[in-house]
Amino acid sequence: xxxxxxxxxxxxxxxxxxxxxxxxxxxxxxxxxxxxxxxxxxxxxxxxxxxxxxxxxxxxxxxxxxxxxxxxxxxxxxxxxxxxxxxxxxxxxxxxxxxxxxxxxxxxxxxxxxxxxxxxxxxxxxxxxxxxxxxxxxxxxxxxxxxxxxxxxxxxxxxxxxxxxxxxxxxxxxxxxxxxxxxxxxxxxxxxxxxxxxxxxxxxxxxxxxxxxxxxxxxxxxxxxxxxxxxxxxxxxxxxxxxxxxxxxxxxxxxxxxxxxxxxxxxxxxxxxxxxxxxxxxxxxxxxxxxxxxxxxxxxxxxxxxxxxxxxxxxxxxxxxxxxxxxxxxxxxxxxxxxxxxxxxxxxxxxxxxxxxxxxxxxxxxxxxxxxxxxxxxxxxxxxxxxxxxxxxxxxxxxxxxxxxxxxxxxxxxxxxxxxxxxxxxxxxxxxxxxxxxxxxxxxxxxxxxxxxxxxxxxxxxxxxxxx
Amino acid sequence: xxxxxxxxxxxxxxxxxxxxxxxxxxxxxxxxxxxxxxxxxxxxxxxxxxxxxxxxxxxxxxxxxxxxxxxxxxxxxxxxxxxxxxxxxxxxxxxxxxxxxxxxxxxxxxxxxxxxxxxxxxxxxxxxxxxxxxxxxxxxxxxxxxxxxxxxxxxxxxxxxxxxxxxxxxxxxxxxxxxxxxxxxxxxxxxxxxxxxxxxxxxxxxxxxxxxxxxxxxxxxxxxxxxxxxxxxxxxxxxxxxxxxxxxxxxxxxxxxxxxxxxxxxxxxxxxxxxxxxxxxxxxxxxxxxxxxxxxxxxxxxxxxxxxxxxxxxxxxxxxxxxxxxxxxxxxxxxxxxxxxxxxxxxxxxxxxxxxxxxxxxxxxxxxxxxxxxxxxxxxxxxxxxxxxxxxxxxxxxxxxxxxxxxxxxxxxxxxxxxxxxxxxxxxxxxxxxxxxxxxxxxxxxxxxxxxxxxxxxxxxxxxxxxx
Numbered sequence: 001x002x003x004x005x006x007x008x009x010x011x012x013x014x015x016x017x018x019x020x021x022x023x024x025x026x027x028x029x030x031x032x033x034x035x036x037x038x039x040x041x042x043x044x045x046x047x048x049x050x051x052x053x054x055x056x057x058x059x060x061x062x063x064x065x066x067x068x069x070x071x072x073x074x075x076x077x078x079x080x081x082x083x084x085x086x087x088x089x090x091x092x093x094x095x096x097x098x099x100x101x102x103x104x105x106x107x108x109x110x111x112x113x114x115x116x117x118x119x120x121x122x123x124x125x126x127x128x129x130x131x132x133x134x135x136x137x138x139x140x141x142x143x144x145x146x147x148x149x150x151x152x153x154x155x156x157x158x159x160x161x162x163x164x165x166x167x168x169x170x171x172x173x174x175x176x177x178x179x180x181x182x183x184x185x186x187x188x189x190x191x192x193x194x195x196x197x198x199x200x201x202x203x204x205x206x207x208x209x210x211x212x213x214x215x216x217x218x219x220x221x222x223x224x225x226x227x228x229x230x231x232x233x234x235x236x237x238x239x240x241x242x243x244x245x246x247x248x249x250x251x252x253x254x255x256x257x258x259x260x261x262x263x264x265x266x267x268x269x270x271x272x273x274x275x276x277x278x279x280x281x282x283x284x285x286x287x288x289x290x291x292x293x294x295x296x297x298x299x300x301x302x303x304x305x306x307x308x309x310x311x312x313x314x315x316x317x318x319x320x321x322x323x324x325x326x327x328x329x330x331x332x333x334x335x336x337x338x339x340x341x342x343x344x345x346x347x348x349x350x351x352x353x354x355x356x357x358x359x360x361x362x363x364x365x366x367x368x369x370x371x372x373x374x375x376x377x378x379x380x381x382x383x384x385x386x387x388x389x390x391x392x393x394x395x396x397x398x399x400x401x402x403x404x405x406x407x408x409x410x411x412x413x414x415x416x417x418x419x420x421x422x423x424x425x426x427x428x429x430x431x432x433x434x435x436x437x438x439x440x441x442x443x444x445x446x447x448x449x450x451x452x453x454x455x456x457x458x459x460x461x462x463x464x465x466x467x468x
Numbered sequence: 469x470x471x472x473x474x475x476x477x478x479x480x481x482x483x484x485x486x487x488x489x490x491x492x493x494x495x496x497x498x499x500x501x502x503x504x505x506x507x508x509x510x511x512x513x514x515x516x517x518x519x520x521x522x523x524x525x526x527x528x529x530x531x532x533x534x535x536x537x538x539x540x541x542x543x544x545x546x547x548x549x550x551x552x553x554x555x556x557x558x559x560x561x562x563x564x565x566x567x568x569x570x571x572x573x574x575x576x577x578x579x580x581x582x583x584x585x586x587x588x589x590x591x592x593x594x595x596x597x598x599x600x601x602x603x604x605x606x607x608x609x610x611x612x613x614x615x616x617x618x619x620x621x622x623x624x625x626x627x628x629x630x631x632x633x634x635x636x637x638x639x640x641x642x643x644x645x646x647x648x649x650x651x652x653x654x655x656x657x658x659x660x661x662x663x664x665x666x667x668x669x670x671x672x673x674x675x676x677x678x679x680x681x682x683x684x685x686x687x688x689x690x691x692x693x694x695x696x697x698x699x700x701x702x703x704x705x706x707x708x709x710x711x712x713x714x715x716x717x718x719x720x721x722x723x724x725x726x727x728x729x730x731x732x733x734x735x736x737x738x739x740x741x742x743x744x745x746x747x748x749x750x751x752x753x754x755x756x757x758x759x760x761x762x763x764x765x766x767x768x769x770x771x772x773x774x775x776x777x778x779x780x781x782x783x784x785x786x787x788x789x790x791x792x793x794x795x796x797x798x799x800x801x802x803x804x805x806x807x808x809x810x811x812x813x814x815x816x817x818x819x820x821x822x823x824x825x826x827x828x829x830x831x832x833x834x835x836x837x838x839x840x841x842x843x844x845x846x847x848x849x850x851x852x853x854x855x856x857x858x859x860x861x862x863x864x865x866x867x868x869x870x871x872x873x874x875x876x877x878x879x880x881x882x883x884x885x886x887x888x889x890x891x892x893x894x895x896x897x898x899x900x901x902x903x904x905x906x907x908x909x910x911x912x913x914x915x916x917x918x919x920x921x922x923x924x925x926x927x928x929x930x931x932x933x934x935x936x
Contacts, residue, residue, distance in 0.1 A: 004526075004527045004530050004531070004663065005475065005477070005480060005483075005527060005530075005531050005603075005638070006475055006476060006477045007473065007474055007475040007637055007638065008474060009473070009474045011659055012473060014658045014659035014662060015473075015631070015637055015640070015658075015659055016631075016658050016659075017629070017631055017632070017656035017657065017658070017670060018656050018658055018661070018668045018669065018670030019656065019670035019671055019672055019673055020673075021658065021670075022670055022672070022693075022694060023672055023673060023675070023676045023690075025693065026676070026689060026690055026693045026694070027676075027679070029693055030689055032679055036679070038675070058472075059472045059473060062472050062473075063472070063473050076662050080668065082694070082697070122679060126673075126675060129632070129673070129675075130631050130632045133632040133633070134631060134632050134633070134634060134636065134637065134640065135473075135636075137632070137633065138634075138635050138636050141635075161485070163483070163484075163485055163598050163602060164485070164597070164598045164601035164602050164605070164802075165601070165602070165605065165797045166602060166606075166635070167606050167609075167634070167635035167636065167638075167639040167642070167791065167796070168602065168603075168606050168635065168636055168637075168638030168639040168641070168642050169475055169483055169602065169636075169638040170473070170475065170635075170636030170637040170638040170639065171635040171636040171638065171639050172483070172602065173636070174635070174636050188485035188486050188487065189485065190482045190483075190484050190485070190486055190489065191479055191482035191483055191484075193486070193548075194482060194544050195472065200486045200548065201486060202485060202486030202487035202489075202490055203487055204487055204490070204491055205487055205488075205491060205594075205597070206803065206804070206814045206816070207491070207506070207594060207597075207803065207804035208491045208494070208495075209814075209933075210803075210804045210807065210812040210813070210814060210933075211495070211500055211504070211590060211804060211807045211812070212933070213933060214932075214933050214935070215933055215934050221494060221498055222491075222494055225490075225493065225494045225497055226490060226494070226550070229550070235816045235817070236814045236815070236816060236933075236934075237814065237815050237816075237930050237931065237933055237934035238815070238931075238934050239816075239817075241934050241935070242934070245934075266816065267816040267817045267818060267819050268816075268817040268818075319797045323635065323791070323796040323797050324796075325796055325797065328635070328791040328792075328793055328796040329633045329787045329791050329793065335674065335675065335678075336674070336675035336678045336679060339678070339679045344678040344679070345678070346674045346677075346678060346704045346705065347704070347705050347706075348674070348703045348704060348705075348707075348734065348735040348736075349703070349707075349735045349736040350735060350736075351735050462705050463705065463706075464682075465677075465678075465680070465681060465682050465683055465704075465705055466683050466704075466705035466706050466709050466710070466713075467682070467709075
């Protein structure tokens with residue numbers, strides 16, 4: 001069965017823009033296939049973002065280990081009548097044999113910092129451009145958005161409810177994974193639960209209530225099937241009456257030794273309704289029944305609700321999280337930084353790139369906090385770069401590490417829980433002011449002296465490249 | 469090889485929220501599995517949208533024809549310890565045996581109008597909720613955004629360049645397909661080209677130029693491999709000098725009988741640069757060499773460029789198109805409208821639904837234009853409803869048709885080109901004022917008298933359902 005929604009592993013090399021293939025064909029004919037280094041970074045942070053979170057690397061590395069053009073794909077490319085059979089033969093035998101230097105998942109990063117570098121033959125590295133941006137970009141976008149929800153929630157439970165509004169199936173999977181990575185408690189997305197062993201959560205839909213002739217009966221029925229696992233949706237008709245109906249049902253099952261897990265508010269003034277709901281539940285001796293809120297939530301609304309002391313225990317977040325509604329894309333680019341041992345840059349208006357293979361060094365202050373970063377050349381001595389920090393530093397760490405060497409992983413694959421742990425440690429060390437949800441403080445990022453020098457020199461060289 | 473980016477057909481039933489499954493289990497235990505009708509509609513049009521475009525139906529229907537829970541999926545669900553083995557056995561044998569009434573792809577629709585109704589047993593219809601919203605919602609979202617670009621472009625060529633910034637792989641496919649559906653000329657997305665037979669377009673990336681020591685040499689090389697198919701990217705260093713370099717190369721190959729297809733501007737002031745580029749090309753007798761523009765474009769910027777008379781022939785649109793940046797989600801809901809022969813509605817604050825099985829009737833005016841719609845009950849007599857239009861009407865068409873009956877398609881699958889044709893005819897008949905890119909006129913949509921009556925009656929009933 002070949003269904004359109006499917007995506008086969010063999011189709012991975014076609015997740016690309018046509019020009020990657022025409023350029024590769026041209027490189028092939030020219031014999032241009034020396035070692036290249038491409039680096040990916042976000043040109044700038046989206047509005048209101050004080051930091052970004054690296055994500056998506058593990059899915060990408062897995063694909064690179066298996067990257068190959070299968071015969072049916074070669075056949076399709078042949079049908080385009082753009083490529084020589086010599087080049088297509090070459091593609092058929094191509095594997096990814098390069099190195100990947102990257103920030104591990106869960107690490108915080110900032111504007112202009114490379115988060116992944118691909119060191120490979122020019123053709124291999126060029127062919128990955130679209131896929132790398134698509135996957136790392138989307139995963140990091142949502143991890144960054146979800147991290148803001150985690151900050152806003154101040155320890156309350158967060159569940160990803162976004163699958164229906166995610167932009168397709170892959171987006172739903174990435175959103176569930178990225179939000180769990182940064183501390184969400186689970187997802188409603190069953191496929192993501194299976195793929196990534198993320199805890200699954202669910203309540204009930206209005207349709208369940210509406211299929212009954214009475215809300216009370218609907219509640220009784222659902223609780224009878226999931227006695228300790230029911231979160232009853234109380235806003236189908238009148239929310240306050242819904243909570244009263246839920247409380248009545250809860251009292252009945254309490255006598256049989258069961259606890260109603262929660263009630264869910266999905267519309268209206270959540271601050272006021274949650275107070276009314278809490279009072280009704282408490283008045284019925286249902287202190288352990290929690291209040292779950294949903295309905296067009298995002299980090300700003302959650303911060304308001306938490307700030308107002310609304311007695312809400314868990315938030316289900318959908319649309320705004322999974323499409324990163326206030327910033328639905330990261331302005332990331334994947335640029336050639338070095339080819340055949342020579343640094344490269346472009347000088348397009350507003351899109352200057354940073355030449356050379358790079359590393360990012362992060363200073364840890366005396367208080368253990370993240371003090372600032374320096375983007376440096378990869379072969380710079382960390383000790384020397386450390387001296388360029390203009391503030392007191394107790395330690396300096398390099399942020400990108402070798403993840404793949406000659407096409408093979410060199411580090412054990414971290415579990416999602418390990419990456420989650422890394423993120424939590426990172427976030428805890430970030431200055432509170434950089435975590436503000438609006439107008440956050442700008443985290444200090446500088447270029448090393450050697451990078452500044454190279455940039456200057458290469459701008460000069462670029463002018464020569466341009467000469468007719 | 470099982471790679472994480474894959475998505476197998478067998479995983480389709482897991483593209484769901486957990487609650488669909490727990491509700492289905494509860495329905496199963498209760499023996500609640502009478503005929504249900506769920507309808508999906510957009511609660512309102514996003515900001516600046518005067519209309520929406522139905523898309524995504526064909527991908528969905530194909531999935532429904534093959535919908536089944538495979539043994540490995542049942543095994544996973546069993547591991548959740550939520551479901552009885554009787555229910556899991558039932559799921560294992562479940563197929564989609566219902567009817568689908570829907571607007572075909574390419575049809576225009578408006579707020580509150582049902583675009584798809586699922587008529588099936590309650591369990592079957594409930595289990596599809598998340599998938600239907602995810603797929604039809606995303607495809608219609610992008611078709612609607614792309615249609616705005618088509619309006620703005622006034623006949624200039626449009627290419628989808630968004631794969632790298634699309635929210636995952638499925639989103640990239642949907643975006644390429646939906647934009648082609650509404651009149652784009654092609655896509656850079658090779659996988660979409662293969663899947664949907666969409667024309668592929670590509671130019672070159674900055675890296676190609678940067679891998680050379682001189683822009684001129686880079687152009688010469690590329691043109692030597694694709695002599696009639698080269699669009700040279702001219703902004704790597706200095707755009708005007710880039711156009712001069714391209715023109716020099718074009719004049720050389722012209723002597724050999726080849727034509728440079730185009731130059732591509734990707735940054736800077738596109739209106740001014742395109743004029744300079746056109747002059748340089750014309751001065752070099754390169755009138756047939758076209759100008760391609762890209763770089764953070766959207767319908768607003770295209771309208772400005774076209775309005776200013778910028779001599780740009782083709783636009784490549786990426787991020788803003790594929791994530792629908794100014795409205796990255798549609799507020800669509802999939803709601804139970806009828807169960808066991810009885811109309812249903814919910815009265816949640818701000819989220820009132822319309823009860824009953826429905827049809828949408830569209831009035832065609834004397835000038836052949838779309839005059840207005842009436843949302844009616846499905847069994848209303850079209851002739852009677854026609855009399856409710858308050859303006860002169862020359863014809864009335866019903867917008868939803870039976871697409872599937874008892875789980876089988878009843879109509880031949882339209883080709884993408886046929887749907888594209890339908891859209892063009894639809895759009896041509898829409899009032900110009902509804903096509904404005906900002907503050908468009910509101911297209912008239914009314915309820916039929918019978919639907920109004922039912923709504924009133926059901927609001928009253930809902931109050932009874934709510935009574936404890």
